[in-house]
Amino acid sequence: MNKILRLGMAACACALSVSAFAQKTEKIDTAVVSKIKKEGLEHSQVLDIINMLTDVHGPRLTNSPGYRKAAEYAKATMESWGLSNAHFDQWDEDFGRGWVLKKFSLQNLGPVYFPVIAYPKAWSPGIKGTVQGDAIYLDVKTEADLEKYKGKLKGKIVLFSAPVPVKPGFKPDATRFSDSTLLVMANGGPEEPFDMRRFQGMMQGQQLTYLKWDLCQKEGAIAVLEASPGSRLEDGTILVGAATVPYPSTVPNDKRLRAQNPNVPKLLPQVVVADEHYNRMVRQLQKGFPVKLELTLDTEFTPSAPGFNVIAEIPGTDLKDEVVMIGAHLDSWHAGTGATDNAAGSSVMMEAMRILKSLGVSPRRTIRIGLWGGEEQGLIGSRSYVKRILGERLDKVAPYDSIQLKPAAEKFSAYFNMDNGTGKYRGVYLQNNEEVRELFRAWLKPFEKMGAATLTYRNTGSTDHVPFDNIGLPGFQFIQDPIEYSSRTHHTSMDVFDKAVEADLKQNAVITAAFAWLAANRDELVPRKK
Numbered sequence: 001m002n003k004i005l006r007l008g009m010a011a012c013a014c015a016l017s018v019s020a021f022a023q024k025t026e027k028i029d030t031a032v033v034s035k036i037k038k039e040g041l042e043h044s045q046v047l048d049i050i051n052m053l054t055d056v057h058g059p060r061l062t063n064s065p066g067y068r069k070a071a072e073y074a075k076a077t078m079e080s081w082g083l084s085n086a087h088f089d090q091w092d093e094d095f096g097r098g099w100v101l102k103k104f105s106l107q108n109l110g111p112v113y114f115p116v117i118a119y120p121k122a123w124s125p126g127i128k129g130t131v132q133g134d135a136i137y138l139d140v141k142t143e144a145d146l147e148k149y150k151g152k153l154k155g156k157i158v159l160f161s162a163p164v165p166v167k168p169g170f171k172p173d174a175t176r177f178s179d180s181t182l183l184v185m186a187n188g189g190p191e192e193p194f195d196m197r198r199f200q201g202m203m204q205g206q207q208l209t210y211l212k213w214d215l216c217q218k219e220g221a222i223a224v225l226e227a228s229p230g231s232r233l234e235d236g237t238i239l240v241g242a243a244t245v246p247y248p249s250t251v252p253n254d255k256r257l258r259a260q261n262p263n264v265p266k267l268l269p270q271v272v273v274a275d276e277h278y279n280r281m282v283r284q285l286q287k288g289f290p291v292k293l294e295l296t297l298d299t300e301f302t303p304s305a306p307g308f309n310v311i312a313e314i315p316g317t318d319l320k321d322e323v324v325m326i327g328a329h330l331d332s333w334h335a336g337t338g339a340t341d342n343a344a345g346s347s348v349m350m351e352a353m354r355i356l357k358s359l360g361v362s363p364r365r366t367i368r369i370g371l372w373g374g375e376e377q378g379l380i381g382s383r384s385y386v387k388r389i390l391g392e393r394l395d396k397v398a399p400y401d402s403i404q405l406k407p408a409a410e411k412f413s414a415y416f417n418m419d420n421g422t423g424k425y426r427g428v429y430l431q432n433n434e435e436v437r438e439l440f441r442a443w444l445k446p447f448e449k450m451g452a453a454t455l456t457y458r459n460t461g462s463t464d465h466v467p468f469d470n471i472g473l474p475g476f477q478f479i480q481d482p483i484e485y486s487s488r489t490h491h492t493s494m495d496v497f498d499k500a501v502e503a504d505l506k507q508n509a510v511i512t513a514a515f516a517w518l519a520a521n522r523d524e525l526v527p528r529k530k
Contacts, residue, residue, distance in 0.1 A: 006103050006277035011482075021525075024441040029521065032359065033446050033514050040355045040510035049077070049348035050339065054497040060330060061122055061259070062374045063098040063307055067331055071310050073370055074330065074350060078312040081357050083369075086312035091384040095374060096260030098302030099123045101334065106225075106271060107294040111284060116293075117236045117274035118225070119335040119493055121243040123259035124270045133157045133222045136290040138284050146441075152156035153219035157293045160212065161226040163282045164275040169234055172487045173252030176350040176481040177426055177454075179342050185427075185456040185479070206249040213246035216268060223269040223295055236274045238337040238493040243270045258377065262304045269297050272335075280285055309381045310371040314356055314363060316520065322520040323408070324526075325381070325415040326352060326512055329375030329464055336495030340485055344500060346371050347419035351509035356517060360404040363520035365413060372464050375419070382464035391471045403471050414474040414526035416512060417465040421489065423481030424504035425511050427454030431469050431476055443518050447511055454479055474526045478508070 034341040052382075053060070057070035070089065079086045096267070099122055109132065132247065137159040140146055156233025216224055228238045231352055243259040257264045273281075284291050310330060316322065332338020353369050367426050374380030386392070390412060391405035425447075437455055444453055460477045468475030489495040 011146045012372065026439060027522070028442060028518065029447070030446065032361070032517060034515045034518065035359055036355055037446075037510055039358050040513060041506055042124045042353070043358075044351065044502075044506045044509065045354060046347050046351040046505045046509050047500070049350050050343050050500050050505065051497055052077075052124065053343035053347060054339045057334065058339070058343065059334040060332045060338050060343075061099060061334045062331040062377060062380075063302070063305060063510060064100060064265060065098065065302065065335075066100075067098075067373060071308070071371070071373075074310050074346070075312070078350065078353060078369070081311040081354050082359060083353060084315050086310075089309040089311045089370075089385060091306045091308060091374070091381065092388055093306065093380070093384065094304055095307040095377075095380065096258065097123070097262055097304050099260070099334075100300040101300040102126075102299075102300055103296055105294075105296045106273070108277075108281065109292040109294055111289040111291070114277070116162065116277045116281075117238065118237050118271050118277070119240045119396055120297055120299070121240055121259075121270040121272060121405050122334050123301075124243040124297070124299060125267055127223065127269050127295060127297045130294060130296045131222060132294045133290060135159055135225075135281060135285065135286045135293050139213060140208070140214070141209060143211060146211060149215060150219070151173035153216055153221045156221055157295065157495050158216050158221045158224050158368045159278065159282055159285070160216070160224045161229075161278075163279040164227045164229075166234055166275050175487075176423070177479075177482070182426060182454040185458065186454050188456055188458045210246050210248050213244065213268075217246070217266075220241060221268060223271060223297070224272050225271050225278065227275050232277065233488070234494060236276065237488060238272050238335055240272045240273050240333060240493065241491060241492050243267055249505050260377070269284060269295075271295075271297070286302055300429050307373045307381060309373055309385060311368065312353065313366050313368040314353065316364050316366040317362050319364040320366050322411040322413055322525065323368055324363075324365050324413045325368045325370055326417075327370035327415065327420045327435040327464060327514050329373070329381065330371040331373045331376055331381075332495070333376060333491050335491075335493040336489070337497060339495050339497050339500050340421040340483075341491060341495055342375070342419050344422045346507060348418050348508045348512060349506055351505075351518060352513040354511060355513040359395040365520040367516050367520050370464075375464055379462065379464055379467060383467045386467040386471065390468070390473065393470050405471065409471070409473060412525075414476065415465055415468045416481070416515050417463060417475070418508060418512065419477065420460060420480040421483055421485030422499060422501045422504055423483040423485065424450070424507045425478045425480055425500070427452055427456065427479040429477045429479055430455055430457050431459050431474075431529070432457060435526070435527035435529055436474065439527065443515055447507075450507055450511075452507070452511055458463065470526060474528055479507075480513070
């Protein structure tokens, strides 16, 4: 049996074995791990926490009043548990404006009345009062097609995007990883390199899209409607992000203002419509029937300000200057209440801290929690924290060999993150750090029967562990069962409390608490990749 296959099979729950190396060198405090399991599985508060973060304090759009209320709840709750140094950690950069949706409705008045399932984009401007306007479908496939719409968009509500094919869904929305899938992950090597030809094609499409936006703006359209992007979403589910700020494809990304920026150019009101309803309106127009819409869109912008994270900790003892961190992003998008993305992660991390505090014993190293803001806009909160506290990477392109670490980085052990929905942990993405494979295998041994045993060389993608890894510090994301994350809840109107799986969240909190405790109490820091 080749070495790669042997490692992969060992990573699966059905064939896990702890190496002699790990058994000899790594001390597992089984008594404390057992206490963590008992507290987290029998006296969990994780569902109460996620309920507060969603039904009461959701959504949590960055810098919005909802985000601040959620942050205040998290801080006060952790203080009530006895955590130390709970505070708002302000970023070193101004984020921009907050945004609140005060009132919204979209009605199709004819040829047949129906209320349209839709949701405005974040930071979309509003419309004064309720307006009625004829709909027009902007059927543009080439730049030449733009000519036929000149002089025809003023006072119209524009159906901007192409219809999205919707077919009956024969595959289940919710799934768990099979043993065979986990084996493939365990055997996986580096990811495939980026395809530059695909990037060039994207740039060409982006330029045509910009010209369409520019035409709508110059012609005086009332508002722009778009179909919910991606054919994976059906049954009225809407995927919504930030308002589009149109730029020519030649303008570099770092020169583009985002919708939350107070200096952004004037934008058209923007609404995303459920695919089924969007397609129906397009078909009505294509059949020659006039479509009249009624739109109410009342929004409010709050003043521009720096964003902030929420930090709290359990102080260490003899190694208190050294730090183990756990975390998740607290912010969300706005169409749902941000349950799986990422109140799930925030509630699990808070619950892990509660469990550890309840044990009545102190870790050797300080265990710190970070609840990050601005993840959805580019990991802003965690990037800011890492830069201010730990260090930064100065070079912008490979080989990434210019890192300036601060003194705190030398005493930093590891960071563990959760941001892939409500699904239970199945193992850890090693972030290309082979130095921790045997260590993590030993730490996962007590959770083998819970299905958490896989270690993969691969990374899950961009989330808040990345800023730590980018400066060479151990930063990890747990492997999670997908459940409905990609098929239904990620950034959508269906990202709500009902989609949280209590048993999975309990398991995740227990494993997180155990990893934090074990990292905080071993003799050495968690190994860094070579």
